[in-house]
Amino acid sequence: MQEKIKDNLIKINNKISKAKSGNNSSKEVLLIAVSKKKSIEHINAAFNEGIRNFGENYAQELEDKFLRFENYDITWHFIGPIQSNKIKLITKCSSWVHGLYREKVILKLNEECKKINKTMNGLIQINVSQEISKNGCSPDEMFKVAEIFEKCTNVKLKGIMALPKLSSDLQESKKVMQGVYELSQILQSKYPTAKEISLGTTADFDLAIESGSTMIRIGESIFGIRK
Numbered sequence: 001m002q003e004k005i006k007d008n009l010i011k012i013n014n015k016i017s018k019a020k021s022g023n024n025s026s027k028e029v030l031l032i033a034v035s036k037k038k039s040i041e042h043i044n045a046a047f048n049e050g051i052r053n054f055g056e057n058y059a060q061e062l063e064d065k066f067l068r069f070e071n072y073d074i075t076w077h078f079i080g081p082i083q084s085n086k087i088k089l090i091t092k093c094s095s096w097v098h099g100l101y102r103e104k105v106i107l108k109l110n111e112e113c114k115k116i117n118k119t120m121n122g123l124i125q126i127n128v129s130q131e132i133s134k135n136g137c138s139p140d141e142m143f144k145v146a147e148i149f150e151k152c153t154n155v156k157l158k159g160i161m162a163l164p165k166l167s168s169d170l171q172e173s174k175k176v177m178q179g180v181y182e183l184s185q186i187l188q189s190k191y192p193t194a195k196e197i198s199l200g201t202t203a204d205f206d207l208a209i210e211s212g213s214t215m216i217r218i219g220e221s222i223f224g225i226r227k
């Protein structure tokens with residue numbers, strides 16, 4: 001498993017370098033290894049290859065892994081849909097939450113953070129392929145959501161996240177990703193520190209980087225197919 005994951009990471013890093021040279025930007029791109037449904041051994045192998053950022057979708061699974069790796073230098077990203085009754089767990093175990101857009105969730109996250117004296121990094125999830133997914137706010141609502149963060153002492157607005165519908169049409173995908181980049185520029189005009197763009201998975205991370213993504217979330221091409 002170690003060798004396989006090592007090989008996969010070499011391939012991904014090559015693809016990242018190539019995509020970075022294609023977007024004529026010197027911005028760093030953070031690789032988040034999405035370990036949902038994958039074992040402790042998988043995480044350990046990726047950690048041994050230098051990965052320090054991991055993404056999880058399910059709060060209970062996140063907690064199990066968080067506790068197992070408590071003494072490791074790992075930054076956990078919660079990237080899944082957020083249920084209110086799981087916010088306390090998510091607060092304890094992660095330092096980035098990617099899928100924020102509901103007021104109730106953002107405010108509750110802030111309250112939970114205050115209780116344990118923790119600061120959390122948050123991204124606004126924007127639904128850029130509206131017919132397909134119900135998660136995320138519409139582009140029009142981005143500033144309304146951003147204003148909610150102004151009331152939060154312990155949740156910092158760091159940028160936006162999107163999970164565009166996969167398309168076999170390359171030009172269409174590029175257009176959608178360019179749209180995400182433009183939304184980020186608009187957000188940064190009012191919130192200069194909200195500069196992260198969490199965009200790109202196994203299927204499209206090279207395109208995402210060319211479009212200015214700063215955080216890519218990759219699962220299957222690191223760890224293999226999920227069952």
Ligand SMILES: *Cc1c(COP(=O)(O)O)cnc(C)c1O
Nearest residue numbers: 034079201202203217218219220
């Ligand atoms: C599962 C998941 C990923 C990773 O997808 P892969 O196709 O395995 O790279 C990225 N982002 C989100 C939000 C996910 O749920």
